[in-house]
Amino acid sequence: MTAPGLQRLADELRQLKSTERPSIIRQIAEARTHGDLSENAEYHAARERQSFIEGRIAEIESKLANAQVIDPKLLDADGRCVFGSTVDLQEQASGDKVTYQIVGDDEADIKHGKISIGSPIARALIGKYAGDVVEVQAPGGMREFEIIDVRYE
Numbered sequence: 001m002t003a004p005g006l007q008r009l010a011d012e013l014r015q016l017k018s019t020e021r022p023s024i025i026r027q028i029a030e031a032r033t034h035g036d037l038s039e040n041a042e043y044h045a046a047r048e049r050q051s052f053i054e055g056r057i058a059e060i061e062s063k064l065a066n067a068q069v070i071d072p073k074l075l076d077a078d079g080r081c082v083f084g085s086t087v088d089l090q091e092q093a094s095g096d097k098v099t100y101q102i103v104g105d106d107e108a109d110i111k112h113g114k115i116s117i118g119s120p121i122a123r124a125l126i127g128k129y130a131g132d133v134v135e136v137q138a139p140g141g142m143r144e145f146e147i148i149d150v151r152y153e
Contacts, residue, residue, distance in 0.1 A: 001067050002084060005107035009067075013060045016053055024050045063106065072101075075152040081125040083117055086151045092133065092144040101153075102126070121145070 001009075024046055031043035072084035081087055086101045100115045102125065108116035115122050124134040125147065133146050 001069060001104040001107055003069055003071060005104055006064070006067055006069050009060050009064055009106060013057065013064065016057050016060070020053050021050075021057070024053055072152045077150075077152070079129050079150050081128050081147065081150050083126075084152065086153050087125055088148040088151075089145040090148055092146060097148070100125075 027046040028043065028050060031037075031040055031046050034040055034042065037043050070084045072086070075082060075084055077085065081102065083102055083104075086099060088097065088099050090097045098113075100113050100121070102117055102122045103114045105116045105118055108114055108119070117123075117126075120138065121134075121136045124136045124145075128134055128147055130147050130150050133144055136143050136145065
């Protein structure tokens, strides 16, 4: 993952541990004061939320422990599309230009031009150079893109 992606996960973990976890513990304690737990919807909802939060904490801690941070600026890939690279593309049919950065699954955000390494377009781009044309099987059918530029930012 990239350094900003690592930081976002660390921030989410801090938020879950410092805010969400104490809040849900208070909600469970309050719900217990309302009587019979077997018919207490607030208690069951709070316990379900607690389970989700604890699961997410464990998931993030595992990802952070196993993360390999890649700094795209330090890459020397001789102009190839690789993890972390930023790629300018032009769709062959429409002429539309788009720019994507290839990132890890947890960082993917198409609205901000970040695509997952596991996405069909990223898989098609990996290993290619500027000037190459790639075919991507998209939900709407086959699309062709020309790689205009590959940068390591």
